[in-house]
Amino acid sequence: MAEYRKPLPRAEDYPLTEPFWEATKRHELVIPRCKRCNLYFWYPRQECPNCYQRDQWEWTPVSGRAHLHTFTVVRQPQNPAFADDVPYAYAIVQLEEGVRMISNVVGCAIPDDLKVDMPLMATFDDVTPECTLVKFKPA
Amino acid sequence: MSIRGAAAIVGYHEIPTRRNYPGRSNWSMLAEAANGAIRDAGLRKDQIDGLLCQEGFNSLTVAEYMQLSPKYTQSMTLHGATATGAVSAGAAAIAAGYADYILCVMGGTRDPEAGGQQPGGFRNPQQMSAQPRGGGGPASRGTEWESPYGPVVAANGGYGLIKQRHMYEFGTTQEQFAKCSVDQRFNALLDPNAAFSGQPITIEDVLNSRFTNDPLHLLECVMPCAGAGAWIMTSAERARALPNKPVYVLGAGGPATSHDTIFMERNVTTSPVALSAPVALRMSGYNARDMQFAEFYDCYTILVMMCLEDAGICPKGEIGPFYASTDTTYKGGFPINTNGGQISGGQPVGGGGGGIKQVIEAARQIMGRAGPRQIAKNDLCLVNG
Ligand SMILES: [Zn+2]
Numbered sequence: 001m002a003e004y005r006k007p008l009p010r011a012e013d014y015p016l017t018e019p020f021w022e023a024t025k026r027h028e029l030v031i032p033r034c035k036r037c038n039l040y041f042w043y044p045r046q047e048c049p050n051c052y053q054r055d056q057w058e059w060t061p062v063s064g065r066a067h068l069h070t071f072t073v074v075r076q077p078q079n080p081a082f083a084d085d086v087p088y089a090y091a092i093v094q095l096e097e098g099v100r101m102i103s104n105v106v107g108c109a110i111p112d113d114l115k116v117d118m119p120l121m122a123t124f125d126d127v128t129p130e131c132t133l134v135k136f137k138p139a
Numbered sequence: 140m141s142i143r144g145a146a147a148i149v150g151y152h153e154i155p156t157r158r159n160y161p162g163r164s165n166w167s168m169l170a171e172a173a174n175g176a177i178r179d180a181g182l183r184k185d186q187i188d189g190l191l192c193q194e195g196f197n198s199l200t201v202a203e204y205m206q207l208s209p210k211y212t213q214s215m216t217l218h219g220a221t222a223t224g225a226v227s228a229g230a231a232a233i234a235a236g237y238a239d240y241i242l243c244v245m246g247g248t249r250d251p252e253a254g255g256q257q258p259g260g261f262r263n264p265q266q267m268s269a270q271p272r273g274g275g276g277p278a279s280r281g282t283e284w285e286s287p288y289g290p291v292v293a294a295n296g297g298y299g300l301i302k303q304r305h306m307y308e309f310g311t312t313q314e315q316f317a318k319c320s321v322d323q324r325f326n327a328l329l330d331p332n333a334a335f336s337g338q339p340i341t342i343e344d345v346l347n348s349r350f351t352n353d354p355l356h357l358l359e360c361v362m363p364c365a366g367a368g369a370w371i372m373t374s375a376e377r378a379r380a381l382p383n384k385p386v387y388v389l390g391a392g393g394p395a396t397s398h399d400t401i402f403m404e405r406n407v408t409t410s411p412v413a414l415s416a417p418v419a420l421r422m423s424g425y426n427a428r429d430m431q432f433a434e435f436y437d438c439y440t441i442l443v444m445m446c447l448e449d450a451g452i453c454p455k456g457e458i459g460p461f462y463a464s465t466d467t468t469y470k471g472g473f474p475i476n477t478n479g480g481q482i483s484g485g486q487p488v489g490g491g492g493g494g495i496k497q498v499i500e501a502a503r504q505i506m507g508r509a510g511p512r513q514i515a516k517n518d519l520c521l522v523n524g
Contacts, residue, residue, distance in 0.1 A: 006289070042284075072352045073353035074296070079289060090300075102402045116307040135288075
């Protein structure tokens with residue numbers, strides 16, 4: 001298999017986010033949730049962005065159920081390492097817990113099968129032995 | 140405290156926007172624009188005591204290069220809002236007495252050999268971002284939460300995401316977006332400063348242009364260019380002693396923000412103009428519908444159109460039908476981006492420099508110096524960055 005040339009998170013450089021990438025390796029999606037507000041938030045920060053309590057949140061497993069908030073079809077990636085993948089879907093996905101994240105929609109025809117607000121489910125792409133990305137497929 | 144009418148733009152200079160100026164440095168472009176604006180205002184260089192610069196250009200360096208000693212200076216780090224942000228900050232600084240004659244200067248070249256800047260591109264395909272992430276601090280842009288998923292080149296991705304959702308929520312059509320491009324191109328035809336001067340396009344041309352990233356067409360996007368512009372701001376009292384008709388700042392609001400990268404915006408089809416425009420309009424004593432024309436930052440059609448809605452030029456979600464039923468050329472009922480804006484004028488040096496096209500064209504029209512593009516009702520303009 002060809003060497004994976006695309007950007008990878010380097011969780012070892014950023015301990016705060018390491019549990020996220022450890023979970024995706026187990027094919028689990030975890031999201032920060034504040035113990036005081038009970039709110040999920042994205043992206044991870046040292047403190048809850050709602051109440052500013054530091055280190056009072058925990059990585060919380062979520063269902064992976066989501067909707068396609070909006071998308072664009074990439075034909076010219078910023079990073080040439082993605083050139084062979086076009087066209088692909090670069091999307092804002094809204095988890096049922098309310099947070100929105102960037103991901104790719106896979107497992108369907110691009111662009112014909114894509115519809116704003118369509119239901120999605122998380123799927124896990126083991127891009128290297130050390131890293132698994134969370135992507136989404138039609139539910 | 141209102142600063143209504145306290146400050147005015149009293150001179151400007153625009154270096155024509157072109158694909159490139161080989162051999163010219165950023166600094167040389169800025170010096171040429173500054174010199175032109177100072178002369179146009181009827182001032183001497185030694186009278187300039189304020190300096191506002193753009194994102195990515197430290198104003199201390201600019202001042203040193205131009206041998207200026209401003210008693211008030213800063214660089215605006217506001218992406219596309221940099222130029223209008225300088226008008227807002229400059230008017231307040233004049234009113235506060237920080238400076239008497241403020242030079243705002245922005246733009247540059249794209250020639251990397253001459254110290255210019257080239258947009259985009261990763262040298263190392265696995266490079267993530269120089270920005271701290273996660274535990275290192277805030278940073279949503281270009282991080283591990285975006286880069287592994289293959290972002291679109293330039294800023295196209297975010298605006299494709301916004302446009303897709305706008306079409307879904309409000310039924311805005313591709314033809315309505317194309318009308319925005321076509322009207323602006325008509326306006327650029329007679330502007331010698333515009334990169335696409337003299338090159339007309341039709342609705343079909345826009346719809347048949349390739350998708351940079353669906354649903355965005357190439358002819359709805361800016362072309363990165365080289366160019367520069369400068370303007371001078373002073374107090375209303377000093378302005379009356381100078382040769383040009385003063386362009387008074389009757390109201391200003393912002394810069395406002397709600398996110399840096401688009402996935403952190405709670406409502407992707409509403410811009411921070413919804414926060415800033417009411418402040419500017421309330422200060423001015425006018426309603427949005429009193430405005431006679433508009434110069435609105437336009438890296439992409441969707442941005443102009445969404446911001447016009449958020450400013451109250453039409454009800455939210457109705458900008459598509461507005462464009463379909465309104466001639467927005469300089470000959471029309473509500474002129475918008477009367478020099479072609481940036482989509483047809485070219486975008487000088489990324490977002491920071493691009494807004495000069497809007498600020499200078501507003502001043503030019505109000506002064507009555509727009510030549511064959513001059514609009515008749517030219518007293519009240521709403522400008523957005
Ligand atoms: Zn909290």
